[in-house]
Amino acid sequence: MSGGLADALIAARLLARLPGPLGGICLRGSGPAVDRVLDALAMLLPPGTPLRRLPGHIDEERLCGGTDIAASLAGGMLVRQRGLLEEARGGVLVVPMAQRLRRDVAGRVAQAMDGGHAFALVLLDDGAPGDERPPPVLMERVAFDLSLANVALADLALPLPERATERAPLPMLDAAEREALAGATQALGIASLRPLLQAEAAAQALAALDGAEAVRRSDVEQAARLVLAPRATQVPAEPPSSSPPPPEGGESAPGEAEQDGAHSDAPETLLVEAVRAAIPPDVLDRIAAGTLGRAKSGAGGGAGQRVRSARRGRPLAARPGLPGGGVRLALVDSLRAAIPWQPLRQRDPAPEGAGPIRFRRDDLRVRRFEERRSSVTVFCVDASGSTAVSRLAEAKGAAELILAQTYVKRADVAVVAFRGEGADVLLPPTRSLTRAKRALAALPGGGGTPLASGLALARQLGEAVAARGSTPVLVFLTDGSANIALDGTRGRARAQEDALLAARAIAGAGHDAVVIDISPRPRPEAARLAEAMRARYLPLPCADAHALHAAVAQVA
Structure with missing residues (x-):
C-alpha cells in the first residue's frame, strides 16, 4: 500500500478512536482515494454517529441555528431550528473544498469545536500544490495533514479496517517519551502547543489499538511522523556524526565513551532523526523556498484580493443596515430578526396599515457579497548593460506562462x-x-541603469491598477545596482540613494512585490533593495522562464 493511503487509513482509525483530542484530518487531493478514506472513517465510527457535510454557500442561520421562518409564520409563535454545527455534535463534519472556506464560517466552526460541540473535522483540500490551503484556524485544530495525490490504483482494492468491538484503555506516556516529543516539536520549529498534545494523543491511541499496555517507542515515532512532520517549519540540524577526538595519549577519559554512546541513543535524538526523514517533500520545498506561513494574496496566476461588494460575488452573512444606494434588502434575514419580537409588539395598538409582521428599523438586514479582484503582474525589467537580452528573454517566457x-x-x-x-x-x-x-521583442538594450525611475514608474502603474479595482503584484528583475539618479544625473551614490527611497515608497503603498536578483552572483544591493520595499528576495542568477514563473507564483 502506498504511504499516503496507508497513513490516511491509520489516521482514520486513530480519529475514530480519539475524535476529541485529535480534532480531525486534512486530506489533500481528489479522486477515489479520498472517498476510500471517508468510507473507512464512516465504518470505524459507532453506528448512528452523525456525519454532516458543510456547504460552501451556507448562511449564518443554517450554520449556527436560528428562527424557522415557515414554521413560525404558520404557527404564529417562535419556532427555532437546529444549526448544522449542532447536528454534527458527537459526529463528523466534512468540509469539501476547504481551501475556499470563508473566514467567518471557519471562525464559527473553530468556535464550536472549542465550545464543546465535540465533533471531528474532515477538511478536503482538492487544490494543487502551492495553491491556497484551508484556513489556519482550522488547520491548527486537526492533527493530521496528509496527501493523497499519488495513490496507485491497486491500493484502492485493499480491504478497509474493521471497527473494534472493544476499546482498550489508553496507556499513559512516561516522562522520557513526553520529553522526546517536546524536543522533536522544538527541533521542527513548531511554535504551537496543539500539535504536541495531538502527537501525544496519537501515540496513546496507536498503543491502545494494538492492545499494548504501555506506549512503545514505535508508537511515539509513528505519531510524530503523522502529526509533527507535515507541520515542520525548519529542517532539524544533523546530529554530530562522530565523537570529539580523544585527548593526547590516545585514551578517552573514564566513562566518556559510555556517555557519548548513551547520548546518541537518547529517545529525543532518535525521534528527531526519524521525523527528519519523514518530512513530506512538499513541506521541504516550501521550507527551502521560505513560503511556509506566508499568506497568499493577489496572485500572479490569477486570484486577486478578496473585497466586499454590495451587488455580486459570493454571498456572505447579512448584516444590519438600510437598503438603498445599490445595497439590497435581505428579506428572509429581516424576517428572522423581527419574528422573535412579535409577541411583545403585538401587545401595542397596531398602527394604521400595519401587516401581520411588525418591523422596526433595527430589524432590517442587507445583503453582502465577496468577490475576488483580478490581478495584474507588473514585470519591471532592467534592460541596461550587456545582459539585457537574457533578462528580457526571461521576462518574456514568464509572461507567456502567466498569460497562458x-x-x-x-x-x-x-x-x-x-x-x-x-x-x-x-x-x-x-x-x-x-x-x-511583439513589445518585448522590439525593446533594445544597453545604456545606463536608472533603477529609481523604474521603481517609481512601477509603483505608479501599480497604483493605477489598484485604482481600477485590481490587485497589483510587482516583480523586479535587476541586480540592484544603479548609476542614474531620479533626476537623470550620473553617480552611483546618488542613484542608489534614490533607488532605496523609491523602494520605501513601494513599501508604503503596500503592494506585493518580489526582487529577483539575476546577476551572476547574488549582490547585497539587490537584497537591500528588497528589504527596503518589504519584498521577497530571490537570488536567481541562472533563472529560466519556468523558474521565474514558479517564483512569482509562490510570492503571489
Missing part, C-alpha cells in the same frame, strides 16, 4: 523597462500574448 493561464483565471500582465536615462511602460496591462511578444 488567463483563459481560466483572471490575470493580466504588464511590463516596465528601464535603461538609458529613464523608464517606459513597455506593455500596459493586457492578456494578449501577441502584444506581449
Whole structure:
C-alpha cells in the first residue's frame, strides 16, 4: 500500500478512536482515494454517529441555528431550528473544498469545536500544490495533514479496517517519551502547543489499538511522523556524526565513551532523526523556498484580493443596515430578526396599515457579497548593460506562462523597462500574448541603469491598477545596482540613494512585490533593495522562464 493511503487509513482509525483530542484530518487531493478514506472513517465510527457535510454557500442561520421562518409564520409563535454545527455534535463534519472556506464560517466552526460541540473535522483540500490551503484556524485544530495525490490504483482494492468491538484503555506516556516529543516539536520549529498534545494523543491511541499496555517507542515515532512532520517549519540540524577526538595519549577519559554512546541513543535524538526523514517533500520545498506561513494574496496566476461588494460575488452573512444606494434588502434575514419580537409588539395598538409582521428599523438586514479582484503582474525589467537580452528573454517566457493561464483565471500582465536615462511602460496591462511578444521583442538594450525611475514608474502603474479595482503584484528583475539618479544625473551614490527611497515608497503603498536578483552572483544591493520595499528576495542568477514563473507564483 502506498504511504499516503496507508497513513490516511491509520489516521482514520486513530480519529475514530480519539475524535476529541485529535480534532480531525486534512486530506489533500481528489479522486477515489479520498472517498476510500471517508468510507473507512464512516465504518470505524459507532453506528448512528452523525456525519454532516458543510456547504460552501451556507448562511449564518443554517450554520449556527436560528428562527424557522415557515414554521413560525404558520404557527404564529417562535419556532427555532437546529444549526448544522449542532447536528454534527458527537459526529463528523466534512468540509469539501476547504481551501475556499470563508473566514467567518471557519471562525464559527473553530468556535464550536472549542465550545464543546465535540465533533471531528474532515477538511478536503482538492487544490494543487502551492495553491491556497484551508484556513489556519482550522488547520491548527486537526492533527493530521496528509496527501493523497499519488495513490496507485491497486491500493484502492485493499480491504478497509474493521471497527473494534472493544476499546482498550489508553496507556499513559512516561516522562522520557513526553520529553522526546517536546524536543522533536522544538527541533521542527513548531511554535504551537496543539500539535504536541495531538502527537501525544496519537501515540496513546496507536498503543491502545494494538492492545499494548504501555506506549512503545514505535508508537511515539509513528505519531510524530503523522502529526509533527507535515507541520515542520525548519529542517532539524544533523546530529554530530562522530565523537570529539580523544585527548593526547590516545585514551578517552573514564566513562566518556559510555556517555557519548548513551547520548546518541537518547529517545529525543532518535525521534528527531526519524521525523527528519519523514518530512513530506512538499513541506521541504516550501521550507527551502521560505513560503511556509506566508499568506497568499493577489496572485500572479490569477486570484486577486478578496473585497466586499454590495451587488455580486459570493454571498456572505447579512448584516444590519438600510437598503438603498445599490445595497439590497435581505428579506428572509429581516424576517428572522423581527419574528422573535412579535409577541411583545403585538401587545401595542397596531398602527394604521400595519401587516401581520411588525418591523422596526433595527430589524432590517442587507445583503453582502465577496468577490475576488483580478490581478495584474507588473514585470519591471532592467534592460541596461550587456545582459539585457537574457533578462528580457526571461521576462518574456514568464509572461507567456502567466498569460497562458488567463483563459481560466483572471490575470493580466504588464511590463516596465528601464535603461538609458529613464523608464517606459513597455506593455500596459493586457492578456494578449501577441502584444506581449511583439513589445518585448522590439525593446533594445544597453545604456545606463536608472533603477529609481523604474521603481517609481512601477509603483505608479501599480497604483493605477489598484485604482481600477485590481490587485497589483510587482516583480523586479535587476541586480540592484544603479548609476542614474531620479533626476537623470550620473553617480552611483546618488542613484542608489534614490533607488532605496523609491523602494520605501513601494513599501508604503503596500503592494506585493518580489526582487529577483539575476546577476551572476547574488549582490547585497539587490537584497537591500528588497528589504527596503518589504519584498521577497530571490537570488536567481541562472533563472529560466519556468523558474521565474514558479517564483512569482509562490510570492503571489
